[in-house]
Every structure is written in C-alpha cells, then in structure tokens.
Amino acid sequence: xxxxxxxxxxxxxxxxxxxxxxxxxxxxxxxxxxxxxxxxxxxxxxxxxxxxxxxxxxxxxxxxxxxxxxxxxxxxxxxxxxxxxxxxxxxxxxxxxxxxxxxxxxxxxxxxxxxxxxxxxxxxxxxxxxxxxxxxxxxxxxxxxxxxxxxxxxxxxxxxxxxxxxxxxxxxxxxxxxxxxxxxxxxxxxxxxxxxxxxxxxxxxxxxxxxxxxxxxxxxxxxxxxxxxxxxxxxxxxxxxxxx
Numbered sequence: 001x002x003x004x005x006x007x008x009x010x011x012x013x014x015x016x017x018x019x020x021x022x023x024x025x026x027x028x029x030x031x032x033x034x035x036x037x038x039x040x041x042x043x044x045x046x047x048x049x050x051x052x053x054x055x056x057x058x059x060x061x062x063x064x065x066x067x068x069x070x071x072x073x074x075x076x077x078x079x080x081x082x083x084x085x086x087x088x089x090x091x092x093x094x095x096x097x098x099x100x101x102x103x104x105x106x107x108x109x110x111x112x113x114x115x116x117x118x119x120x121x122x123x124x125x126x127x128x129x130x131x132x133x134x135x136x137x138x139x140x141x142x143x144x145x146x147x148x149x150x151x152x153x154x155x156x157x158x159x160x161x162x163x164x165x166x167x168x169x170x171x172x173x174x175x176x177x178x179x180x181x182x183x184x185x186x187x188x189x190x191x192x193x194x195x196x197x198x199x200x201x202x203x204x205x206x207x208x209x210x211x212x213x214x215x216x217x218x219x220x221x222x223x224x225x226x227x228x229x230x231x232x233x234x235x236x237x238x239x240x241x242x243x244x
Contacts, residue, residue: 008094016174016179025052032117037114040059044074044090045091083109122198128198147195165190167199
C-alpha cells in the first residue's frame with residue numbers, strides 16, 4: 001500500500017495545496033472537455049476531479065489512495081489491453097516508485113488515439129529549488145520528473161506529446177496572505193518565465209505505428225448534359241401545373 005498519495009492528499013488541504021489543486025482542476029477541466037470516447041479513468045488523488053468536464057459514459061477513479069472507487073496499483077492496471085480512451089495522472093508519476101512502469105501500463109491500456117493527461121511538479125522552478133533544503137516533507141520528497149525527460153519516456157512508448165503548459169508561478173509558501181499578494185506571478189509567469197511554473201501539465205496521444213486514419217475519398221460526379229436538360233424541363237412543367 002503506497003501511503004504517499006494519502007500524505008499528499010493531506011497536503012492538498014493546506015493553503016499552498018489548495019492553490020495547486022484549484023489550478024490543476026481548472027486545467028483538467030479545459031483539457032478533458034473535448035476528449036471523446038467511451039471509457040475514462042483517473043488514477044489516484046480523487047481530491048482533484050480530473051474527469052468532471054468529460055462526457056464519456058464510463059468514468060472511474062482508481063488507485064491506492066483513500067476515496068478511489070477501484071483499488072489497484074498504477075503499475076499493474078486491472079484493465080484489458082486497448083480498452084480505455086482517456087487516462088488522467090494527477091501527480092501519479094511524482095509519487096510512484098516506478099513512474100516508467102506506470103507509463104507502460106497506460107500505453108498498454110489505452111486504445112489507439114487514446115489520450116493521456118499528466119500533471120507533475122517541475123524540478124526547474126522555485127518549487128524544485130525548495131527540494132534542496134534539508135528535512136523536506138510532502139510534497140518535496142516526490143520524484144519531480146523533468147518535462148523533457150518525461151517526453152523522452154513517452155516517445156519510447158509511442159505516446160506523442162501534444163500540448164504542455166505550466167501552472168503555479170507563485171512562490172511555494174504556506175501563508176494565505178502572501179499567496180494572495182503574489183498572485184501577479186501567475187499573470188506574468190507565461191511571459192517572463194514560461195517554463196518556470198511549479199507544476200507542468202501535459203497531454204499526450206497514443207500513436208500506433210503503421211496505422212493510418214482512413215478518410216473519405218471524395219470524387220467529382222460528372223453530370224450528363226442531357227440529364228440536366230431533362231430535369232430542368234420537368235421542373236418547369238411542375239411549375240406550370242401548380243399555376244393551373
């Protein structure tokens with residue numbers, strides 16, 4: 001039983017944790033709303049409802065954390081191969097003992113063109129620098145996988161990154177008053193330090209080598225001139241009949 005997710009859930013109830021949870025919930029809401037299919041799964045952290053805006057008929061929260069609907073481990077998912085259309089991973093890679101194994105399982109369970117939504121802490125940020133201080137507790141004891149490394153892992157698994165962005169540019173301080181005063185960091189972060197947010201968000205899609213999307217083959221239809229003349233005569237005659 002991995003207690004890291006429950007410890008992190010407790011941290012999410014702190015002022016700094018609520019700031020993270022609200023920022024990520026807004027991103028998941030934007031990212032998941034237009035992803036279509038039949039089955040969607042969120043792994044861990046039910047405190048952040050990653051699938052709230054999604055409209056798939058079958059949605060499930062799974063994992064080891066308290067409050068999940070299905071108990072399982074992220075590196076051994078109880079889902080058939082190519083059975084899911086969407087998987088959401090809120091900080092799962094940060095607190096899993098083998099994040100690469102988690103990605104392999106997601107790749108196995110996703111259908112071709114299925115989507116993967118990931119959030120994690122950015123080691124190249126003020127949040128990442130705080131890990132250098134001794135005796136750090138949650139969440140600074142996490143893996144903090146760098147986004148370029150994560151993209152490399154995904155590429156090896158035929159999971160193509162589509163979009164990424166950063167959130168949470170405010171300094172990692174627990175005082176609500178100072179968090180509120182520093183909200184201008186979020187407003188200027190994308191312009192002044194685009195890769196310096198404390199949290200990264202990434203959307204990826206499963207590509208299958210050798211598979212091509214079949215599009216309709218439109219072809220021009222040649223109209224026989226004699227047929228067109230006959231149709232026009234019939235239309236004129238119908239108009240005359242209505243006038244009688």
